[in-house]
Amino acid sequence: MAEIDQVTQSILEKIDGAGFVQEGAYNLRYNGYSLCHGSTKNVTIKRKEDKQGMDVIISGDAKGDVVHIPVVVTTSGINDEVYNDFYIESGADVTIIAGCGIHNSGCNDSRHDGIHTFHVGKGANVRYEEKHYGQGEGTGARILNPVTKIILEEAAVFTLDSVQIEGVDSTKRDTQVIMGANSKLFVMEKLMTHDKQVAISDMEVRMDGEGSSAQIISRSVAKGESVQTFHPKAIGCAPCHAHIQCDSIIMDHAQVCSIPEIDAKHIDAAIIHEAAIGRINNEQMIKLNTFGLSDEEAEAVIIANFLN
């Protein structure tokens, strides 16, 4: 069993709420290499031969299986690019808990780019959880640029739950989804930025298959002088439904830019986009004050609940 230092352990606790253990199907990527990994009867994890990354093959027999694949970067100045491909066979039911935490105590930038591709077979059900987190007293930036490609076959269901908690100086998130007939996509994106952080989230969902449906919810809080940009795009090429909802709380001197794009290429493509940006509601503050909470406590409660 691989030895895990204290800093790494504390980061794992932040990014893998379910608790990371070296059991079952798992892979811990640490400072640019795979520190430890394990497969099970239903989940095979193989290291790629030609480049950094792994292939994760999930059999159709998987029912409620959980795969843990956290990434931890603790060396300042590292630039880690990794390609992970997931092959989820028809009928599988699986939860994949990913996430990346950077501890940067140096003056050089630390960066991790995770390029993930999901091939989801007929009727398979995937829940993908991804938490991003940064810490460390160094002046070097903590940078995360995830690329997530999702290909859904007929009647596949994919739930993407992404959270950027705090401490990530710069992130550019690129998500691309192609949806087959009767497939379903649920996206919940939660983001909090502070100080001078920058976050960009581009998402393109293409509903090619008849009866496909997508629900995309984005909630964010921008504090300090941070800047957030959201650009979700839904393209309906067949009879389909999509609902995109972007809600942001803006504070201090932050900037939030929400650019909706909906593109219907079929008469029965029903696509809705809602976007709202606003400061913390004063009536909510007063209501919480009447419970005996101070302004600071009320503000923290509103943000915590908004981001769940």
Added chain:
Amino acid sequence: MLEVKNLVFHPIDNGVEKSIIEDISFTVEDGEMLVITGPNGGGKSTMAKLLMGIEKPDGGQILLDGEDITKLSIAERANAGIGFGFQQPPRFKGMTVERMLSLAAGEELPDKVCCDLLSNVGLCAKEYLKREIDNTLSGGEMKRIEIASVLAKKHKLFIFDEPEAGIDLWSFSMLVKQFEQLHQNKKESIILISHQERIIQMADRIMVIRDGKVAKVGTREQVFPGLMCHEAGCRCQNPACS
């Protein structure tokens, strides 16, 4: 006991000083229910907000059990024992009903307690515990959750601003029962702002506020009979009243 002495509220609106509350004094004894009624725009809700600290008075004093709370913040008044039910409670995206009730109680409430609180205001508890307090709730549901949140904690003084507004008839009966029960215990003082006859009739005393002043105050027997004809500002068509 609540004592309000010579309360004055003169906010500046567009550079003009307005007289919203003009030298109002009254008391509410321990265990007493005072219903404040009167015409719209007369100053009732403003009075409630002044008591809770949501608005700051320009003169006068508010004492709770002899302690001067006039300068206390909203949170300090809440911690001193005042509970407040809003006429139009705000919505909270992402906050569940059970979370809100725990925040209101100041402690994590077990499901059973949350369920009882919701059932008492006519909501089928299990359906609501995990629901978010957002736009998916109707105005009536919001109002009932608001009342449940105020009742989640013991207070010295409850203030409810038009609790009946937006509530259907069936739930209204349950609401009246809740207030009656609260009143029967005679532990807490209750101020209810209302236009509803059934609520007004529960009062120990009734205070009519009109044009920022106390138009009339007295026991239910003294005030109620003439209320519809004169004090509320209505003109009754019944010759016997005039």
